[in-house]
Every structure is written in C-alpha cells, then in structure tokens.
Amino acid sequence: MINDDYAFLAPSNEPSSRLLGLHAHVLDRLGLTLCSGGLPAGTIVRTDELEQRYDVSRSVIREALRVLASMGMISSRRRVGVKVLPQSEWNLYDPQLIRWRLASPGRIAQLRSLTELRTAVEPEAARLAAIRAPLTGASELMGLAGKLWAAGQEGDHERFLQLDIEFHRLVLTNSGNEMFGKLHTLVSEVLAGRTHYGLMPTHPHVDALQFHVDVASAIQRGNPEDAQSAMLRIMQRTFQEMSSIWEGGDGESE
Incomplete structure (x- = not known):
C-alpha cells in the first residue's frame, strides 16, 4: 500500500x-x-x-x-x-526514489545515510556562503532564522518545516557551488521525512534554534570558520536526536 x-x-x-x-x-x-x-x-x-x-x-x-x-x-x-x-x-539521489525509501520499512537507515551526507556537505557549504554569499542572501538568512525561532517556539510544525527547508536551501545555493546547490532537494526530503514520520522533537530545542541564528549571523558577518562550526553543531544535534532510534533498532520502522 x-x-x-x-x-x-x-x-x-x-x-x-x-x-x-x-x-x-x-x-x-x-x-x-x-x-x-x-x-x-x-x-x-x-x-x-x-x-x-x-x-x-x-x-x-x-x-x-x-x-x-x-x-x-x-x-x-x-x-x-x-x-x-x-x-x-540505483540512482539514490533521485528525490522520488528517496521518498519511496522513506516510505519503506528501511526509512531509518535512509534517514541516517542522508544525515551523514548532510554532515559532510552542509558545514562546508556554510563556510563557502560566508565567503561568497551576496548581501541580500545573507540578510534573507537572518530573517529566516528569526522566523524559524518563532515557528519553533509556537509549535507550528508545518511552518517550521517550510522555513527550515528554505533556510538550508539558501545556505547550499549561497555557497556558490552549483553541485552543493543541487543537493537542496535531498535536504528537503530528509527534513520532510523526519517531520512526517514523527522523528522531530515536538518543540525544537533552543540550542538548535540558536545554531540556525549563529549560522546566519556568521554568514552575514563573513566569518567562514564560525559559519562552518555552527552548521556542524546543527548536524551534531540532529545525530543526537536520532541516535536513540538508530541504536535501538535494525534500521526499520513501523
């Protein structure tokens, strides 16, 4: 079905x-x-x-x-x-194939592999964005970070998901690396998959919200090291939230 x-x-x-x-x-x-x-x-x-x-x-x-x-x-x-x-x-980067894998019994294993990919790419994308992002792009990220904070505090899951997808898309595209930019569809799928299958916290942790602000602020200030470090903290926080699921099962989920 x-x-x-x-x-x-x-x-x-x-x-x-x-x-x-x-x-x-x-x-x-x-x-x-x-x-x-x-x-x-x-x-x-x-x-x-x-x-x-x-x-x-x-x-x-x-x-x-x-x-x-x-x-x-x-x-x-x-x-x-x-x-x-x-x-x-298989072309495991195809968004449609990712959706099928997320809808299958092996969705946790798929989420894990996608998160590991994000951890390898997004901190570097944030570092490059701090060097290359135009002023308008950096300002838009700061605005999104503020809206993310508000949606997270209000528990507006749908709004938070949309803003989170857009935030990470902007970081990837503002990196100036066209290959990174194309990965935003994968990030969208993993964020949507976590939300749909109840693998996101009811309310985002304040640290996670602050890390998004830190990423945007570092990019706006043109500080590549801080931007990379803040994005890495977001990824580490994600692994922390998911680790109990990964360690407690065999990669399958009801």
Missing part, C-alpha cells in the same frame, strides 16, 4: 489526466515494492505478470518500467523479462 503522502494526485475527468494519474499510481506502487524488498535484487518478472498484478494495460506498465530503468532500479530485455537490479545500481 502506498503511503498517502506519496500517492498520486487525484486525476481529473480528462482522459489524458486519468492516464497520467494511473501511470504515477503504478509507478509509486512498483517503486515502493522494490524499495521494500517485495521484489528482491535478481528477481525476474514478465510484463504480463505485472499487468495482471496491477490490473492495468501494457502501455501503463511499460511507462512505469521506463522510469524505473532510468533510475537504475531495473533492466528489461526481450525474451528475458524485467530484472530487479541491486541497490548499488
């Missing part, structure tokens, strides 16, 4: 919209099945088997398989069938 948050949009009455919605629906179901281990690596299935399983036409299955193949999740060969590839072949 697809998690409601990642299900396809309800199609309109237009035939083309219904078909698009059906494609997305089948793609979500297949993607989540693969990420959940329902079809382990090395499994070979035929297109007609998938047509029967999902009760859809061959064209719908073929479109879904085309997308999965572009993500490196499957390969298709005539007279052989559809082969599920190992995760080492």
Whole structure:
C-alpha cells in the first residue's frame, strides 16, 4: 500500500489526466515494492505478470518500467523479462526514489545515510556562503532564522518545516557551488521525512534554534570558520536526536 503522502494526485475527468494519474499510481506502487524488498535484487518478472498484478494495460506498465530503468532500479530485455537490479545500481539521489525509501520499512537507515551526507556537505557549504554569499542572501538568512525561532517556539510544525527547508536551501545555493546547490532537494526530503514520520522533537530545542541564528549571523558577518562550526553543531544535534532510534533498532520502522 502506498503511503498517502506519496500517492498520486487525484486525476481529473480528462482522459489524458486519468492516464497520467494511473501511470504515477503504478509507478509509486512498483517503486515502493522494490524499495521494500517485495521484489528482491535478481528477481525476474514478465510484463504480463505485472499487468495482471496491477490490473492495468501494457502501455501503463511499460511507462512505469521506463522510469524505473532510468533510475537504475531495473533492466528489461526481450525474451528475458524485467530484472530487479541491486541497490548499488540505483540512482539514490533521485528525490522520488528517496521518498519511496522513506516510505519503506528501511526509512531509518535512509534517514541516517542522508544525515551523514548532510554532515559532510552542509558545514562546508556554510563556510563557502560566508565567503561568497551576496548581501541580500545573507540578510534573507537572518530573517529566516528569526522566523524559524518563532515557528519553533509556537509549535507550528508545518511552518517550521517550510522555513527550515528554505533556510538550508539558501545556505547550499549561497555557497556558490552549483553541485552543493543541487543537493537542496535531498535536504528537503530528509527534513520532510523526519517531520512526517514523527522523528522531530515536538518543540525544537533552543540550542538548535540558536545554531540556525549563529549560522546566519556568521554568514552575514563573513566569518567562514564560525559559519562552518555552527552548521556542524546543527548536524551534531540532529545525530543526537536520532541516535536513540538508530541504536535501538535494525534500521526499520513501523
């Protein structure tokens, strides 16, 4: 069953919209099945088997398989069938694939790997932003940090999530490194995933709120060392909040 948050949009009455919605629906179901281990690596299935399983036409299955193949999740060969590839072949940076992994039983392991990636990248992005960010970008970060503080204190989870995503996006883009900037979609997914699955504190700790202010202030002052240190503290705080979950389970979550 697809998690409601990642299900396809309800199609309109237009035939083309219904078909698009059906494609997305089948793609979500297949993607989540693969990420959940329902079809382990090395499994070979035929297109007609998938047509029967999902009760859809061959064209719908073929479109879904085309997308999965572009993500490196499957390969298709005539007279052989559809082969599920190992995760080492998957495009693990694809936002849609990340959403499926977060909706699967292995979501905690996915959150951990994404957080480790953030820890490696975001402190350096903050350091570079303190050197390269234009004045308008630095000022916007300071404004966001203040709004984050207010939303956190008020317990407005939806508002806090939106602001937090935007804050980290700005740090990455203001780094002046286009590769870092493209990682903002991954950060968005991990922040949204933590919030959706109840893995965020009810009220953000005051230290976490202060660290965001410290990052913005250091970038505005043009102090790269302080910006890097403050962002690293944010990441360390995140690990601290998640460590009891990681250490208490096997990487799976209900």
